[in-house]
Amino acid sequence: MxxxxxxxxxxxxxxxxxxxxxxxxxxxxxxxxxxxxxxxxxxxxxxxxxxxxxxxxxxxxxxxxxxxxxxxxxxxxxxxxxxxxxxxxxxxxxxxxxxxxxxxxxxxxxxxxxxxNASHFEPFGLEKSVVLPLSGRDVPSSIATTKNGSICVAHGSKITSFDWSLNRKSTMLTSFSAIDSMLALSANVVAAGATDFNGLQILDINKGYVRQSLSWENVTKSSSTVQAIGVSDDYLFTSFESGRRNSNSIVIYDVKDSFKVVSEIARNEIFGADLDSAIPSTKLNWVPSVNLLMASGSHSGPSGVSGNIKFWDIRSGNAVWEIKEKVDCFSDIAVSDTLSAVFKVGVNSGEVSYIDLRNFGSSDSWNCLGDAQKVSTGKKEGFGCKIECHGNQVFCGKQGELELWSEVLMGSTKNGKDRVFRKNILGRAKDLGGNRITNMGFGGNKMFVTRKDQQCVEVWQSSARRF
CATH class of the missing domain: 3.30.710.10 (Potassium Channel Kv1.1; Chain A)
Structure with a gap:
C-alpha cells in the first residue's frame, strides 16, 4: 500500500x-x-x-x-x-x-x-441456517418481526431483540411473568400483552422502558387482559378480556396520535352459558383489500372445539361476515390479502382448508387442500398446529415439520372452488421433525421459527441468500 x-x-x-x-x-x-x-x-x-x-x-x-x-x-x-x-x-x-x-x-x-429485501425471500429454498440462543431457562412464548428482518423474542419476563444482521441488541426485563402477544410497531417499539396480566404495554426495547400502558374499562371494573394484537397502517387493534372472564372487546387505537382510543367494537357481556359471547378474539388480522378486521377465537367444551371468525367494519362497528366453526374448528387461522383467501388448520383433521375472499360473504364452506376424508375422523390431529401467510405462500407448522402450500395457476376458476394448491415439505432431511412448532414469523428475507421446550429461535433462509 x-x-x-x-x-x-x-x-x-x-x-x-x-x-x-x-x-x-x-x-x-x-x-x-x-x-x-x-x-x-x-x-x-x-x-x-x-x-x-x-x-x-x-x-x-x-x-x-x-x-x-x-x-x-x-x-x-x-x-x-x-x-x-x-x-x-x-x-x-x-x-x-x-x-x-x-x-x-x-x-x-x-x-x-x-x-x-423481502423480494429476496425464496420460499422453496428455505433452510435452517442460524440458531439464535436465548439467555436463561425460559422458552420463547411470542415473537415480533419487522420488515427489515430484525426480531424481538419474548421469553419468560424478558424481551430479547436482534437486529437485521441477527446481532443481539438488548434484553429488557418487563413486568409480565410471561408475554402471550407481541407485535412490532417499529424497529425499537413493540406492543406486548399477556392473558394473565392487566393492560397492553407499549415498550421501547432499546431504552428499556414502558412508553405507555393501555387498559380497557370493563363493566365489572376488573383487570383487562390482552388476548390478541393486530395492526394496520393507521390503527392498533387489541382484544381485551375482563379479569373475571365475563366480558370482552376489541379496542382500536390511533398509532399516529399517541395511541388515542378511536373506537370500540365487538363488545360482549356474558350472561349464563352463552358460549359464543364468551369467546374472546385470540387472533386479529387487518385485510387491506376489503378494509375489514378479521377476528377469530375458539373454545374447547364438552361437545368439542367450537369457534367463530368475524369480519368487522371498524367504521360502523358492525360484523359484515361471520363463519361459525363446529365440525372441524380451526386450530389456527390466517388470512392472505395476496391470495384473497382465509386459511385454517382443522383441529380434528389437521388438514389445511380455505375460503375464497373473492366471493366475500357469499359462502362459508371450506375447500380442503388435502385429504378431506380426514375431517370426519374426530381425532385432534391438528391440535397445536400453526398457520401463517407470507406473500403468496401459506406456511403450516404441523407438529415438528413445516409445510409450504403454493397456488398453481390453472386459468380461471369458478366460485373460487377450482383453485389448485400444492404442498412442499421445507428443509433438508436433518431439519425435519423435532419439537412442535409454536411460532412462525417473517421479516426481510428470513423466516423465524420457535419450538416447544427449546430455548432458541431458528432462522430459515434461502441457501442462495445467506448474506
Whole structure:
C-alpha cells in the first residue's frame, strides 16, 4: 500500500490527492482506495444519499480523492451501489466486517436494504441456517418481526431483540411473568400483552422502558387482559378480556396520535352459558383489500372445539361476515390479502382448508387442500398446529415439520372452488421433525421459527441468500 502524505482530513481515512486531476467536464469519477484506482459515475455515487462520505467526493472536482481503506471491501460496497445486491465475492468475507465498512462510508442503510429485501425471500429454498440462543431457562412464548428482518423474542419476563444482521441488541426485563402477544410497531417499539396480566404495554426495547400502558374499562371494573394484537397502517387493534372472564372487546387505537382510543367494537357481556359471547378474539388480522378486521377465537367444551371468525367494519362497528366453526374448528387461522383467501388448520383433521375472499360473504364452506376424508375422523390431529401467510405462500407448522402450500395457476376458476394448491415439505432431511412448532414469523428475507421446550429461535433462509 503506498504511503499517504499531503492531506487535509475530511473524514477518518479520507483525503484529496492534489497532484492527480479529474476531468472537470466528465461524468466519470476516479477514486483512490488504498492505492487502487476505481472509476464510477456521479449518478452511482449519488445513490449513496446526501449524508454519506461519498458526498465529499464532489467537493473537489479537479482532484482524485484518496481513501485509506481496504480496496476489496470498497469494491463490494461499490457493487451494492451499482446493483442493489451483494456480489458473490462477498461470501469470502465476514458479514460483520462488511457491515462495519458500510457504516464507515455511511451507506449501511443501503446495505440493510440489499441484505433484507423481502423480494429476496425464496420460499422453496428455505433452510435452517442460524440458531439464535436465548439467555436463561425460559422458552420463547411470542415473537415480533419487522420488515427489515430484525426480531424481538419474548421469553419468560424478558424481551430479547436482534437486529437485521441477527446481532443481539438488548434484553429488557418487563413486568409480565410471561408475554402471550407481541407485535412490532417499529424497529425499537413493540406492543406486548399477556392473558394473565392487566393492560397492553407499549415498550421501547432499546431504552428499556414502558412508553405507555393501555387498559380497557370493563363493566365489572376488573383487570383487562390482552388476548390478541393486530395492526394496520393507521390503527392498533387489541382484544381485551375482563379479569373475571365475563366480558370482552376489541379496542382500536390511533398509532399516529399517541395511541388515542378511536373506537370500540365487538363488545360482549356474558350472561349464563352463552358460549359464543364468551369467546374472546385470540387472533386479529387487518385485510387491506376489503378494509375489514378479521377476528377469530375458539373454545374447547364438552361437545368439542367450537369457534367463530368475524369480519368487522371498524367504521360502523358492525360484523359484515361471520363463519361459525363446529365440525372441524380451526386450530389456527390466517388470512392472505395476496391470495384473497382465509386459511385454517382443522383441529380434528389437521388438514389445511380455505375460503375464497373473492366471493366475500357469499359462502362459508371450506375447500380442503388435502385429504378431506380426514375431517370426519374426530381425532385432534391438528391440535397445536400453526398457520401463517407470507406473500403468496401459506406456511403450516404441523407438529415438528413445516409445510409450504403454493397456488398453481390453472386459468380461471369458478366460485373460487377450482383453485389448485400444492404442498412442499421445507428443509433438508436433518431439519425435519423435532419439537412442535409454536411460532412462525417473517421479516426481510428470513423466516423465524420457535419450538416447544427449546430455548432458541431458528432462522430459515434461502441457501442462495445467506448474506
Amino acid at each position: 503506498p504511503p499517504y502524505s499531503q492531506s487535509i482530513p475530511i473524514s477518518n481515512g479520507f483525503s484529496q490527492k492534489h497532484n492527480q486531476k479529474q476531468q472537470p467536464s466528465s461524468n466519470i469519477i476516479t477514486i483512490d482506495v488504498g492505492g487502487h484506482l476505481f472509476q464510477t459515475t456521479k449518478q452511482t455515487l449519488t445513490l449513496s444519499g446526501s449524508n454519506t462520505l461519498f458526498t465529499n467526493l464532489f467537493n473537489e472536482p479537479n482532484t482524485i480523492p484518496f481513501i485509506d481503506r481496504d480496496p476489496e471491501m470498497f469494491s463490494i460496497l461499490l457493487s451494492v451501489l451499482r446493483t442493489g445486491y451483494l456480489p458473490s465475492k462477498a461470501k469470502d468475507f465476514d458479514i460483520q466486517d462488511i457491515i462495519f465498512e458500510a457504516k464507515f462510508y455511511g451507506i449501511d442503510h443501503i446495505l440493510v436494504e440489499s441484505l433484507s
